[in-house]
Every structure is written in structure tokens, then in C-alpha cells.
């Protein structure tokens with residue numbers, strides 16, 4: 707599990723510490739994850755809300771040391787491969803672009819991405835709760851992953867998530883070490899307010 711003690715002072719006392727302590731490291735130590743541990747993490751995602759309770763998310767997993775691992779790793783861009791190869795698990799997050807309507811027809815699932823994001827976040831928070839660190843990635847070859855995962859045409863692959871036990875930053879190449887620290891966020895007033903967009907100009 708990551709910690710970010712400095713973030714408490716940048717937030718409100720009411721913010722759940724688990725949310726503030728989660729950040730995305732790249733230094734992972736050699737720590738195999740058991741099938742049961744992975745199941746405990748995935749189970750949390752199952753309870754995410756979704757439009758019409760359609761549950762469009764799918765999580766395709768490979769644990770390091772299993773036959774699928776090298777393929778899953780190979781779809782990441784080289785930069786992400788350089789550190790994610792030490793993680794314990796790689797998970798590709800997919801969702802179905804269509805869903806069955808009450809009348810039994812396939813109709814566009816307009817919120818499948820929103821729903822998959824919610825489920826992916828529960829998964830990551832559950833992992834943090836169980837002492838694991840997670841790092842989401844959009845840096846991967848979408849077509850190669852889609853093909854390699856044998857994903858049906860009506861599925862999109864959104865992101866990969868590396869999960870592992872956090873290690874010391876000095877195990878990373880020198881260039882990555884300064885980035886191995888919790889980041890800050892934009893002020894709340896620039897992200898959320900009462901009322902419309904009127905008077906709020908994006909930079």
C-alpha cells in the first residue's frame with residue numbers, strides 16, 4: 707500500500723485516508739500475488755454501480771510467472787514495460803459497447819466507459835485496502851491488446867492496471883526517481899461548483 711502523508715494537509719479532514727494515501731508508484735518488489743488475493747481485489751469491482759445495472763466491465767488478468775504474463779506485458783508501450791514488468795499482476799480493463807434492452811435487443815451502452823471507470827476505481831481502492839499498490843496505464847497498443855485478448859468486436863479496451871507491492875524508489879532507473887512521489891491536484895473550485903459552466907473558462 708502506498709502512503710502520502712503530505713496530502714492530508716492539502717485536503718479536508720473529512721476525506722477518507724485510503725483515497726489520499728493511494729498514488730501510482732512505478733517501483734515494485736518481487737511479490738507474487740496468489741489467485742485468492744487477486745480474487746479479493748476483483749470482487750470489489752463487481753459491486754460498482756452501472757447504468758441499468760448492466761455491468762459492462764470486464765477485467766482480463768495475468769499474474770507474473772503465468773503463461774499469459776509476457777503477452778500482457780508486450781502490449782504496453784516500452785516506457786511502461788520498463789517498470790510494469792516488475793509488477794505482480796497486469797489487468798486490462800474492457801467494457802461492452804452494447805447491452806441487452808428489456809425487449810431483448812442489443813442497444814448502445816452509452817455509459818459503458820463511465821461504468822468501467824467506476825469499477826476500475828473500486829478495484830484499485832480495494833487493492834490499496836489490502837496492502838497493494840496500483841498504477842493505471844493508457845500507454846499500450848490498443849489494437850494489439852484487443853487482438854491478443856481475443857476481445858469481441860463490441861468490446862473496447864480502456865486501460866491496463868499494474869498491481870504490485872511498492873518498492874524503494876532507488877530500484878528505478880535514475881530518470882524515473884524524481885517522479886516517484888505523490889502528486890497534487892487542481893483546486894476544487896476549478897473542478898466543481900454549484901450552477902452551470904457559465905463564467906467558468908477553461909485555460
Ligand SMILES: Cc1cc2nc3c(=O)[nH]c(=O)nc-3n(C[C@H](O)[C@H](O)[C@H](O)COP(=O)(O)O)c2cc1C
Pocket residue numbers: 728729730731786841842843844845846865887888889
Ligand atoms: C487512465 C489512466 C492512464 C494512465 N496512463 C499512464 C501511463 O501510460 N503510464 C504511466 O506511467 N502512468 C499513467 N497513469 C498514471 C497517472 O499519471 C497518475 O494517476 C496521475 O498522474 C495521478 O497521480 P497518482 O495516481 O499518483 O495520484 C495513468 C492514469 C490513468 C488514470
